[in-house]
Amino acid sequence: MTSVKQVQITFDCEEPERVARFWCEVLGYVVPPPPPGFAGWDEFDRSLPPERQGSAFACVDPTGAGPRLFFQRVPEGKVVKNRVHLDVRVGTGLVGAARVAALEAECARLIALGAVRVELLLADGFNESCLVMQDVEGNEFCLD
Numbered sequence: 001m002t003s004v005k006q007v008q009i010t011f012d013c014e015e016p017e018r019v020a021r022f023w024c025e026v027l028g029y030v031v032p033p034p035p036p037g038f039a040g041w042d043e044f045d046r047s048l049p050p051e052r053q054g055s056a057f058a059c060v061d062p063t064g065a066g067p068r069l070f071f072q073r074v075p076e077g078k079v080v081k082n083r084v085h086l087d088v089r090v091g092t093g094l095v096g097a098a099r100v101a102a103l104e105a106e107c108a109r110l111i112a113l114g115a116v117r118v119e120l121l122l123a124d125g126f127n128e129s130c131l132v133m134q135d136v137e138g139n140e141f142c143l144d
Contacts, residue, residue, distance in 0.1 A: 008068045009086070012078075013137050016057040016071035022136045023069055025113050026088060029059040078138050087130070087144040095128060103131040103143045110143075 013019045023029060031041065038044040045053050055073045060066075090106040091099040100120070107117055110133060118132040118140070131143040 010070045012074040020057040020059045020071045024059045030062045032060050082140045086141045
């Protein structure tokens with residue numbers, strides 16, 4: 001029998017805290033408490049060697065049901081399409097114009113947070129409509 005493992009989704013990025021806070025807003029996630037002995041994450045970050053400051057940030061599902069998202073600074077910029085991406089499920093159970101309207105409404109909210117709209121893919125008889133977007137650092141994701 002196979003056991004279910006917890007997963008963490010890790011993003012390589014330039015500005016971990018900025019990207020993490022964007023995803024907190026998208027998903028309703030929160031920043032976890034800082035390590036014991038620190039009043040906040042800024043204080044913890046200042047305790048690190050200069051080259052490690054600002055190098056990582058995380059956010060979690062406040063219900064504990066969803067995976068932890070971890071954001072780590074990497075030296076190289078994004079140059080190609082993601083091989084893995086998140087689908088943000090906003091149109092579940094909806095079809096046709098109602099689904100597109102839900103996708104468009106969420107798209108407008110996320111654009112205000114710094115996301116970029118890429119392309120609306122309309123239902124084709126096999127797949128329902130979805131909307132391709134990019135987060136604040138250009139990582140692709142879909143509103144599904």
